Amino acid sequence: MKIRTLFGAGAISLSAVAAAFAHGGATGIVKERMDAMGAMGDAIKTLSAMMRGETGYDAAVVQREAGKIETHGGKAMTSLFPEGSDGAPSEAKSEIWSNWKEFEALAVRLESLAAGLERAAENGLAMGNETGMGGSSMMGTGSNMMGTGSNMMGTGSGMMGSGTSSMMSGGGMGSGDSLPDEKTLASMPADGVFNMVAQTCSSCHTKFRLEKN
Numbered sequence: 001m002k003i004r005t006l007f008g009a010g011a012i013s014l015s016a017v018a019a020a021f022a023h024g025g026a027t028g029i030v031k032e033r034m035d036a037m038g039a040m041g042d043a044i045k046t047l048s049a050m051m052r053g054e055t056g057y058d059a060a061v062v063q064r065e066a067g068k069i070e071t072h073g074g075k076a077m078t079s080l081f082p083e084g085s086d087g088a089p090s091e092a093k094s095e096i097w098s099n100w101k102e103f104e105a106l107a108v109r110l111e112s113l114a115a116g117l118e119r120a121a122e123n124g125l126a127m128g129n130e131t132g133m134g135g136s137s138m139m140g141t142g143s144n145m146m147g148t149g150s151n152m153m154g155t156g157s158g159m160m161g162s163g164t165s166s167m168m169s170g171g172g173m174g175s176g177d178s179l180p181d182e183k184t185l186a187s188m189p190a191d192g193v194f195n196m197v198a199q200t201c202s203s204c205h206t207k208f209r210l211e212k213n
């Protein structure tokens with residue numbers, strides 16, 4: 001129950017993950033990272049509906065979508081943020097470069113957790129809600145996974161909507177928090193691992209993305 005409660009809060013904070021990605025005239029590396037965030041947003045949208053019981057649970061789909069997130073994490077993510085690539089239409093904070101090691105650690109963490117979610121996919125959900133029978137009630141009435149108008153680090157993507165720091169009272173999972181080893185992740189319920197993916201995304205958003213006015 002604890003895992004499910006945390007996941008519910010995490011998914012609420014991902015309200016803009018699957019938002020329409022307005023490129024805002026971006027070109028070059030900024031557009032490339034917009035596209036990468038868009039791919040992850042689509043994966044999160046698919047996974048969130050499944051984890052909430054809104055669609056039937058399919059381990060193969062979880063593995064596929066987790067693989068997409070893994071592909072865009074780690075070095076693939078950090079390579080899209082060369083120094084000097086901030087400024088409109090990007091909403092990347094300058095703290096990305098002044099705190100590069102922390103940003104890099106969060107990117108690596110995301111990659112590792114996504115890989116863990118791939119391995120945990122066959123475990124199903126913590127409460128066994130795998131029939132797609134409308135498990136959205138655990139999310140509360142205000143869970144809008146399709147929120148619009150927010151960016152993650154100026155990509156034009158809704159990686160984390162404004163006001164989403166409510167995911168965790170502590171502002172999300174930081175790069176220095178202990179990461180379970182591969183064996184532990186592989187033995188966890190899929191929604192438990194997905195919750196950690198969501199927490200990592202939220203922490204990165206809170207630290208490194210400019211809020212829209």
